[in-house]
Amino acid sequence: MSIFNELSELVIKGNIAGCKAKVQEAVDQGQDPTAILNEGLMPGINEIGDRFAKGQIFVPNVLLSAKAMNAGVEVIQPLLAGKGDTTIGTAVVATVKGDLHDIGKNLVALMMKSANLKVIDLGANVSGEKYIEAIKQYNPDVIGLSALLTTTMNEQGHIIQQLIDAGVRDQVKVMIGGAPVTQMWADRIGADAFTTDAAEAARWAKNYCTSKA
Amino acid sequence: MAVGRKQIWMMTEEELAHVKARMEQLLIERGVHLDHDPMLKDLAACGCIVDMETKDVKFTKELIDKAIAAVPAEFTLYSPSGTRDLKFPNPEGKFYTRTNTGAPNYRTVDGDTHYVKPEEVDEWYHVTNAMENLDFVTLPSTSGEYVPGDAVDVYTLEKALKYSAKHIWIQPYEADNVQHLIDMSAAAVGGYEELRKRPIVSMIACSVPVLTYKHMDAEILYLSAKYGVPVQPCSLPTAGANTPVTAQGTAFVASAEVFAQIVMLELLCPGLPVIATPLLFSMDMQSTYTLQSNTEITMARLMAMEIFERGYNIRAHSYGTGTDSLILDAQNFIERTSLTQAMALGAGSVLGGAGQLETAKTINPIQLIIDNEIFGIAQRLRLGFDVNDETLDWDELIAGIDKDPFFSYLMSEHTFRHYEEPHRPDMFNRDGVARWEMEGSKDLLTKAREKFDAIMATPDTYQLPADKAAAVEEKLRIAHKALVKE
Ligand code: B12
Numbered sequence: 001m002s003i004f005n006e007l008s009e010l011v012i013k014g015n016i017a018g019c020k021a022k023v024q025e026a027v028d029q030g031q032d033p034t035a036i037l038n039e040g041l042m043p044g045i046n047e048i049g050d051r052f053a054k055g056q057i058f059v060p061n062v063l064l065s066a067k068a069m070n071a072g073v074e075v076i077q078p079l080l081a082g083k084g085d086t087t088i089g090t091a092v093v094a095t096v097k098g099d100l101h102d103i104g105k106n107l108v109a110l111m112m113k114s115a116n117l118k119v120i121d122l123g124a125n126v127s128g129e130k131y132i133e134a135i136k137q138y139n140p141d142v143i144g145l146s147a148l149l150t151t152t153m154n155e156q157g158h159i160i161q162q163l164i165d166a167g168v169r170d171q172v173k174v175m176i177g178g179a180p181v182t183q184m185w186a187d188r189i190g191a192d193a194f195t196t197d198a199a200e201a202a203r204w205a206k207n208y209c210t211s212k213a
Numbered sequence: 214m215a216v217g218r219k220q221i222w223m224m225t226e227e228e229l230a231h232v233k234a235r236m237e238q239l240l241i242e243r244g245v246h247l248d249h250d251p252m253l254k255d256l257a258a259c260g261c262i263v264d265m266e267t268k269d270v271k272f273t274k275e276l277i278d279k280a281i282a283a284v285p286a287e288f289t290l291y292s293p294s295g296t297r298d299l300k301f302p303n304p305e306g307k308f309y310t311r312t313n314t315g316a317p318n319y320r321t322v323d324g325d326t327h328y329v330k331p332e333e334v335d336e337w338y339h340v341t342n343a344m345e346n347l348d349f350v351t352l353p354s355t356s357g358e359y360v361p362g363d364a365v366d367v368y369t370l371e372k373a374l375k376y377s378a379k380h381i382w383i384q385p386y387e388a389d390n391v392q393h394l395i396d397m398s399a400a401a402v403g404g405y406e407e408l409r410k411r412p413i414v415s416m417i418a419c420s421v422p423v424l425t426y427k428h429m430d431a432e433i434l435y436l437s438a439k440y441g442v443p444v445q446p447c448s449l450p451t452a453g454a455n456t457p458v459t460a461q462g463t464a465f466v467a468s469a470e471v472f473a474q475i476v477m478l479e480l481l482c483p484g485l486p487v488i489a490t491p492l493l494f495s496m497d498m499q500s501t502y503t504l505q506s507n508t509e510i511t512m513a514r515l516m517a518m519e520i521f522e523r524g525y526n527i528r529a530h531s532y533g534t535g536t537d538s539l540i541l542d543a544q545n546f547i548e549r550t551s552l553t554q555a556m557a558l559g560a561g562s563v564l565g566g567a568g569q570l571e572t573a574k575t576i577n578p579i580q581l582i583i584d585n586e587i588f589g590i591a592q593r594l595r596l597g598f599d600v601n602d603e604t605l606d607w608d609e610l611i612a613g614i615d616k617d618p619f620f621s622y623l624m625s626e627h628t629f630r631h632y633e634e635p636h637r638p639d640m641f642n643r644d645g646v647a648r649w650e651m652e653g654s655k656d657l658l659t660k661a662r663e664k665f666d667a668i669m670a671t672p673d674t675y676q677l678p679a680d681k682a683a684a685v686e687e688k689l690r691i692a693h694k695a696l697v698k699e
Contacts, residue, residue, distance in 0.1 A: 055499055058499055059498050059499070059501060100421060100427060103455055104501075107454075107501050149317075150328055150356055151357050151362050151365060197501060197502075198501055199501075
């Protein structure tokens, strides 16, 4: 087995310490850091994504594999071209004002991180103003608005309106989600995407960011 | 307790003692986070160790013991009509039952599903009033499309107070609304003192795992203690998402969160009626969907009921019926029946969730009418039976009366004494094919629909007297003015 295959396997197994050590070993052997990333670590996490989509593994497997991958990335990060950022895009996520349900939003954030996005999590009970500040500060590709109550769903619409008023709406894609939310609602309030679950949310964001690049 | 009641325990005596000790240790060493300054001050005055900066509260063993000793052994949740007052413990050894709370969706009898409309709340209470195996009600979550979004709870409570003959369990949606909900309830019985004496409502307060109480819920506890309104404090953990993934760990955290609420309530208002209400969920690790009916979480509920009922002699409440199915299919009925029956054999004093599908997100009147039947069966199981010479029919057997060629058990004295005992669900088939076909080959869903139509065709049996209704309306107007940002 090549060292790249071994790296993929370690990511798939979610072996954090093993992955980190193996990346170091590859570096010491003089392997190209970009190849370590693209031929070793990435195929592993992509395989995990496929297996999850097929219903063969569970969320904790995905998260553990993402952790293993990140442990490996940390080793090569300083060696990468331009000390580069390996993430494919940036997402700002939060649960909207008046709503404290954050389990779904946390999952969205975790799955997006696992899909190699940089994620800024603003927490729960977050106002339109905070989103606008974050857009200005982080220049994200997508923002995610979570709402779990029929009473706070409206806030998703208000926030989109606030983005328009602040002149930042066109800078980002707005994704919405949460149990009571539907595609119909997304259409009505002018959101760009609605997904029913976190894995799908991460796929959507990943597709968008990579298509943009 | 009923004669002959049989009960399943999930824990040995040692395990129960261990859990109790750990739960108290958690409150003593880790404490809770409570976002409510006046309440923090009052708790400090009671002797709790309070950090006003971080809003953290710790308790001592003495305070815990004092609080638990103050929980009333007997109390009554009253009904607006006076016809369905609920004495705790249940004098017949039964459990009490209630409808699902908070569902945002209504599935009509014709199968259309949408956000709850105000007229559907009226329909709902018309049906709940007619359900003989249903003891108290909750507030459906009327949509902000039809009533002001800032005040859905107060608008829905108005309907409950006007139309429900049965005790009302209130789930507030905003901290500012709590006082108004209490004001309206008091108006329905003729004042705050009357409400304290004859509480026709009780409150939901709910922790955020782990051991955090947001401002709204702290306000609910605080004002309930102030006005003497009974509380059924809840915890809604999702195993694996915000509490330990094990059933035991989730039952433990939820129970500790509920226990802490009871301790705080009894310190602020000794003798306040409380019912411990851990309502457990779990997360499916594939779909990440929240599940209400998975098997381990049912076991967790049994464990949580046992912690309170057996461990502290405090009445406890959790889900009875419910399903993760989205429709009225076989999965739905397997889940809700096995859940209810397991819980009926456990220790809980209240079993809830009637009428719900889709993991507590949708309510449906047909479902409610069928849950009424499931509860009837489960009550029978709960009561258990005696085993003695009379129930064995020893005398007739030893006398050999069956040897008489003309004898039939239909004519035995013993049969005459006991033939009315078997439980007969209202809508179940008890006929052969020929007769069933003659009567239209109806299945249970069809019969439930007919029952629904019959209930709706009969005028409702209860309405709040006009003077009280006017007083409630007046309070609603005040609430509207204060809460609704036009
Ligand atoms: C757990 C829970 C709580 C916990 C929340 C803990 C926490 N840290 O989040 C607590 C106990 C604190 C709570 C409080 C309340 N709750 Co609550 N809660 C739930 C429960 C049981 C599960 C929600 C959940 O976590 N689901 C699991 C996650 C994974 O699912 P999800 O959020 O839908 O997320 C998935 C997708 O939707 C999507 N997604 C989510 N967000 C996003 C965002 C984007 C951008 C995208 C693309 C996708 C996406 O991906 C996720 C993962 O696959 C639901 C009932 C239920 N069956 O769902 C009620 C429920 C939502 N709650 C309800 C209510 C009423 C309340 C309270 C008002 C009750 C009260 N009086 O205390 C308060 C409100 C507090 C507030 N201001 O927010 C009602 C809603 C009614 C309504 N009108 O809408 C429900 C339906 C229960 C009920 N029947 O009463 N609740």
